[in-house]
Amino acid sequence: MTEFLQQLINGLALGSILALIALGYTMVYGILRFINFAHGDVFMLGAFAGFYLAPKVATFVPLPSVAGALVVFGLAMAVCAALGVLIERLAYRPLRQRPKLAVLITAIGVSLLLEYSGQFCFGAANKKFPDLLPAWPVAKVLGLSVNSNQLIVLAVTGLLLFALRFIVLKTRMGRAMRAVSFNPEAAALMGVNPDAVISFTFALGSALAAAAGILYAVSYPSIDPLMGVMPGLKAFVAAVLGGIGNLPGAALGGVIIGVTETLVSGYLSSTYRDAIAFAILIVILLVKPSGLLGRKEVEKV
Amino acid sequence: MNIWRGQFIPLAALAAGCLLTGCNPSSPGTDAGSAVIKVGEYGSLTGSEATFGQSTHKGIQQAVDEINAGGGVLGKKIELHTEDDQSQAGQAATVVRKLISSDGVAAVLGEVASSRSLEAAPICQQAGIPMITPSSTNPKVTEVGDCIFRVCFIDPFQGTVMANFATKTLQARTAAVLTDVKSDYSLGLAKFFKQQFTASGGTIVAEEKYSGGDKDFNAQLTAIKAAGPQVVFVPGYYTEAGLIALQARQLGVTGPLLGGDGWESSTLIPVGGAALEGDSFSTHFSADDTSPAVQGFLQTFKQRYHETPDAMAPLGYDAMMLLADAIRRAGSTDAAKVRAALAATKDFHGVTGNITIDPNRNASKSAVILTITNGRLQYVQTVAP
Numbered sequence: 001m002t003e004f005l006q007q008l009i010n011g012l013a014l015g016s017i018l019a020l021i022a023l024g025y026t027m028v029y030g031i032l033r034f035i036n037f038a039h040g041d042v043f044m045l046g047a048f049a050g051f052y053l054a055p056k057v058a059t060f061v062p063l064p065s066v067a068g069a070l071v072v073f074g075l076a077m078a079v080c081a082a083l084g085v086l087i088e089r090l091a092y093r094p095l096r097q098r099p100k101l102a103v104l105i106t107a108i109g110v111s112l113l114l115e116y117s118g119q120f121c122f123g124a125a126n127k128k129f130p131d132l133l134p135a136w137p138v139a140k141v142l143g144l145s146v147n148s149n150q151l152i153v154l155a156v157t158g159l160l161l162f163a164l165r166f167i168v169l170k171t172r173m174g175r176a177m178r179a180v181s182f183n184p185e186a187a188a189l190m191g192v193n194p195d196a197v198i199s200f201t202f203a204l205g206s207a208l209a210a211a212a213g214i215l216y217a218v219s220y221p222s223i224d225p226l227m228g229v230m231p232g233l234k235a236f237v238a239a240v241l242g243g244i245g246n247l248p249g250a251a252l253g254g255v256i257i258g259v260t261e262t263l264v265s266g267y268l269s270s271t272y273r274d275a276i277a278f279a280i281l282i283v284i285l286l287v288k289p290s291g292l293l294g295r296k297e298v299e300k301v
Numbered sequence: 302m303n304i305w306r307g308q309f310i311p312l313a314a315l316a317a318g319c320l321l322t323g324c325n326p327s328s329p330g331t332d333a334g335s336a337v338i339k340v341g342e343y344g345s346l347t348g349s350e351a352t353f354g355q356s357t358h359k360g361i362q363q364a365v366d367e368i369n370a371g372g373g374v375l376g377k378k379i380e381l382h383t384e385d386d387q388s389q390a391g392q393a394a395t396v397v398r399k400l401i402s403s404d405g406v407a408a409v410l411g412e413v414a415s416s417r418s419l420e421a422a423p424i425c426q427q428a429g430i431p432m433i434t435p436s437s438t439n440p441k442v443t444e445v446g447d448c449i450f451r452v453c454f455i456d457p458f459q460g461t462v463m464a465n466f467a468t469k470t471l472q473a474r475t476a477a478v479l480t481d482v483k484s485d486y487s488l489g490l491a492k493f494f495k496q497q498f499t500a501s502g503g504t505i506v507a508e509e510k511y512s513g514g515d516k517d518f519n520a521q522l523t524a525i526k527a528a529g530p531q532v533v534f535v536p537g538y539y540t541e542a543g544l545i546a547l548q549a550r551q552l553g554v555t556g557p558l559l560g561g562d563g564w565e566s567s568t569l570i571p572v573g574g575a576a577l578e579g580d581s582f583s584t585h586f587s588a589d590d591t592s593p594a595v596q597g598f599l600q601t602f603k604q605r606y607h608e609t610p611d612a613m614a615p616l617g618y619d620a621m622m623l624l625a626d627a628i629r630r631a632g633s634t635d636a637a638k639v640r641a642a643l644a645a646t647k648d649f650h651g652v653t654g655n656i657t658i659d660p661n662r663n664a665s666k667s668a669v670i671l672t673i674t675n676g677r678l679q680y681v682q683t684v685a686p
Binding site (some may be wrong): 222271 | 323355388511516517519521524526527543551552571684
């Protein structure tokens with residue numbers, strides 16, 4: 001029983017990071033109906049931004065400390081937000097009126113560009129991610145060990161999910177985002193600037209990816225330029241599983257994938273881990289093609 | 302600059318010699334008019350095992366420069382052709398084909414990872430080009446054919462050494478094994494460790510698996526913790542070993558982790574940190590070794606690269622030096638003659654020990670065990686074959 005509970009905790013911690021990445025996928029999809037395959041690489045750049053910023057930040061705020069971690073977090077999110085806007089501006093905007101496939105292929109191109117420029121600029125070898133937070137003693141309750149990083153990941157993911165929901169549902173910009181998502185032409189006629197809204201969406205999505213990248217690097221402190229590939233793919237699956245375009249769906253999908261993978265690795269064999277996670281995806285999509293929480297879309301004629 | 306000067310003097314001497322005697326470098330007897338001997342190297346210069354490839358390359362390059370500074374082999378310079386396989390399956394075969402068919406190399410050096418050596422070996426075998434792997438320890442590599450050699454020990458030896466270390470030195474009766482299912486190297490080491498450990502009366506209480514490139518091992522380690530082993534054998538690569546150690550200690554797995562030469566990398570300790578304290582692994586070479594061969598190599602290496610080498614660099618160095626020695630003994634770069642000379646190698650004095658090539662084209666030599674103490678690699682013992 002203890003072992004099972006421990007596995008659940010492990011799965012929840014893994015799942016909440018996937019959830020955070022999945023949020024970025026789902027948000028861009030919700031607005032643009034397009035899957036940003038470079039998202040996993042922005043996640044990687046977030047971790048590297050943290051890696052290079054941490055020594056600079058440490059000169060005026062001591063690291064590891066909570067304040068220092070927050071500064072690194074904020075700066076890396078800002079760097080990636082700017083980068084997200086830049087990627088959209090240079091790679092996706094010129095293709096917006098073209099077939100969706102063109103943008104999709106471009107996204108894969110951007111993803112490869114970021115991965116291999118990363119290898120060129122940062123070096124291919126894995127690097128130790130600096131300690132941002134003081135090492136708190138690992139909490140041991142009833143023979144279970146909960147590590148401080150796992151709690152932080154869980155808390156930050158929850159917090160960002162609520163912040164995101166607030167932005168989308170309660171602010172002017174959020175209303176504009178929903179309007180563009182619904183019908184870009186009509187929104188433009190009503191005085192919404194779709195370019196600004198789309199840029200903002202990319203900034204927000206990329207900032208989330210940066211947050212996820214740093215949380216991932218704090219939990220697994222070995223970073224390399226290809227670190228975004230697998231988590232990016234899994235998070236994409238999580239977003240589809242939960243219903244792509246739906247924020248709570250992405251979070252739910254992430255947790256389901258994380259827990260399934262952990263339980264399969266722990267009780268069966270890690271060899272079947274990905275196979276079973278993807279089989280679940282297929283079954284859910286067969287039963288409910290729009291994903292767990294996705295709304296049914298009516299194809300406009 | 303030093304390198305330039307070092308190369309220039311013998312080159313000038315050679316040119317002067319030619320003028321005096323009137324010899325012609327492309328006269329019959331030397332190969333097809335080329336003044337150099339081309340040697341191919343393929344390795345993981347980028348990708349997940351990048352430090353392996355880069356470190357090996359530094360060792361090989363140092364050997365090439367030393368050979369050329371000393372006048373080359375058979376009066377010719379060594380020209381090194383290096384190709385990157387990006388640590389990716391499939392790439393090794395592609396780049397080795399290029400080295401053989403397009404660059405026309407006389408011999409091939411590489412890889413570290415057994416999976417990729419196994420990809421390239423059949424290609425070299427088919428072309429009849431000798432291949433020396435500096436550090437692939439899986440037995441299957443040299444079984445490919447009579448053109449494939451190695452300068453390192455093999456998995457049965459390494460797995461047995463670590464099993465004996467666990468049962469004799471650490472007095473462990475129970476062990477868990479955590480294997481990388483993507484790697485032939487890891488599977489081989491695990492197999493021989495289990496054989497020897499159970500043969501010495503121990504019990505394997507848990508066998509878990511992961512795939513190279515994973516970052517989360519909590520699930521497997523939780524299962525291992527529940528089985529309560531005294532030692533955990535992790536025959537994987539450094540990329541994962543540091544993270545495995547971190548997560549194992551966070552979950553409360555207490556026994557020491559043991560590994561093989563795949564742990565050997567300058568990024569192991571920065572990633573694993575204090576979690577690696579007391580863990581041990583077997584490898585080819587210790588920088589604490591006081592023998593003149595090791596210290597001489599270390600001194601030049603540190604001058605060139607301003608760092609202390611891991612085991613991959615001296616193995617790369619030895620592979621190149623052994624090849625040069627074999628070409629010298631063969632008196633030609635003819636592939637069949639070089640192959641025969643390599644097979645006849647006896648008691649070659651390398652930096653990583655004395656190498657004798659056995660009938661299966663494997664190097665028979667000793668292993669060292671290192672333990673991580675106070676964030677440093679500490680030499681524990683040398684185990685003879």
